[in-house]
Amino acid sequence: MRTLLYNLKEKYKNKLKNSKVFNEGYQEFLKTGKTSQEAYNSLINLYCSTNGKFNEKIHKKIISNNLPKKINQPIKGILGELKNEEFDYYNHELNKFGYVNFNKKISQELANSIYNYALNTEALTAPLYDKKIIYNPTNPISEIYRFTQKDLVNNIDIQQLIMDPVLINIARNYLQCEPIFDFPAMWWTNTFLKEASAEAAQLYHFDMDRIKWLKIFVYLNDVTNENGPHQLIKGSHLPGAKPKELLNRGYARIPDKDINKYYKPEDVVVVLGQAGSVFAEDTKCWHKGTPLKSGHRLVLEFEYTSSLFGANYPKFEIENFSEEFKQFCTQNPVYATHFIFKN
Numbered sequence: 001m002r003t004l005l006y007n008l009k010e011k012y013k014n015k016l017k018n019s020k021v022f023n024e025g026y027q028e029f030l031k032t033g034k035t036s037q038e039a040y041n042s043l044i045n046l047y048c049s050t051n052g053k054f055n056e057k058i059h060k061k062i063i064s065n066n067l068p069k070k071i072n073q074p075i076k077g078i079l080g081e082l083k084n085e086e087f088d089y090y091n092h093e094l095n096k097f098g099y100v101n102f103n104k105k106i107s108q109e110l111a112n113s114i115y116n117y118a119l120n121t122e123a124l125t126a127p128l129y130d131k132k133i134i135y136n137p138t139n140p141i142s143e144i145y146r147f148t149q150k151d152l153v154n155n156i157d158i159q160q161l162i163m164d165p166v167l168i169n170i171a172r173n174y175l176q177c178e179p180i181f182d183f184p185a186m187w188w189t190n191t192f193l194k195e196a197s198a199e200a201a202q203l204y205h206f207d208m209d210r211i212k213w214l215k216i217f218v219y220l221n222d223v224t225n226e227n228g229p230h231q232l233i234k235g236s237h238l239p240g241a242k243p244k245e246l247l248n249r250g251y252a253r254i255p256d257k258d259i260n261k262y263y264k265p266e267d268v269v270v271v272l273g274q275a276g277s278v279f280a281e282d283t284k285c286w287h288k289g290t291p292l293k294s295g296h297r298l299v300l301e302f303e304y305t306s307s308l309f310g311a312n313y314p315k316f317e318i319e320n321f322s323e324e325f326k327q328f329c330t331q332n333p334v335y336a337t338h339f340i341f342k343n
């Protein structure tokens with residue numbers, strides 16, 4: 001009994017301490033645009049100790065002075081023309097499951113163009129990510145080849161996707177505010193390692209770069225059970241949905257056997273899809289890439305957020321761009337806050 005009381009008291013004291021560090025750090029962030037490591041750690045601690053409720057509470061405060069644009073007509077974009085009801089359906093699925101598959105693809109031409117870019121552009125390899133090399137599918141030297149964010153934002157095809165009004169509206173609806181484009185990521189994974197790689201995020205984890213965010217993924221080659229489909233536990237993004245025993249481990253990678261203790265096989269979603277397939281996910285849910293049995297996988301990912309509090313990512317210098325992209329960024333300064341144009 002005494003130990004229980006002592007533990008509760010300690011927990012309460014920690015929560016108070018983390019809330020104080022967060023509040024001070026958030027005020028500092030509003031002034032400088034930078035998040036201190038302590039403030040960022042306090043966000044992760046508060047996410048874990050409140051089982052996600054803290055993030056929702058703060059997010060609501062953040063968006064109260066950033067209302068989303070009201071759009072009442074269909075929007076035409078990379079996935080075709082979508083009506084309001086379709087956006088509502090996707091948003092409902094996202095809120096309920098933390099995941100929605102659009103069952104739509106970007107054009108074959110665009111998918112091929114990005115795929116070819118990835119075969120001909122240097123990328124960083126694990127574990128040090130210190131030198132760039134071109135991925136050779138027949139002779140990989142690392143389980144992951146990660147493109148730099150700067151290279152990605154300077155690619156015209158990727159700029160086209162960044163500007164896509166349908167994808168932006170999906171983020172707008174989910175975040176209930178005008179979103180900020182946070183970053184792009186793109187990486188190859190392959191069969192270089194014979195076991196699950198923590199580097200390639202092949203163990204269950206949740207992301208926590210921000211207070212609230214949405215990720216949109218595009219498969220750039222066909223993804224089957226052979227070549228490492230993305231996998232998630234549906235509904236585990238919701239506040240209160242994660243088992244305390246797993247959250248007590250903090251911001252950690254969790255083995256399958258531990259996840260399987262708490263979730264039923266039908267809670268596991270394995271995302272298969274042809275080249276060009278697009279899906280969205282709140283990666284607060286437990287998720288991972290499955291280790292590959294054969295072949296390789298190329299995936300592109302965008303993150304949209306309501307606030308840049310959290311990880312301090314540098315701004316991206318844009319040297320190569322379409323006029324359309326520059327104009328778009330000028331007209332949407334909040335969305336494009338991370339981009340700096342060289343000329």
Ligand SMILES: [Fe+2]
Binds near residue numbers: 201205
């Ligand atoms: Fe992740």
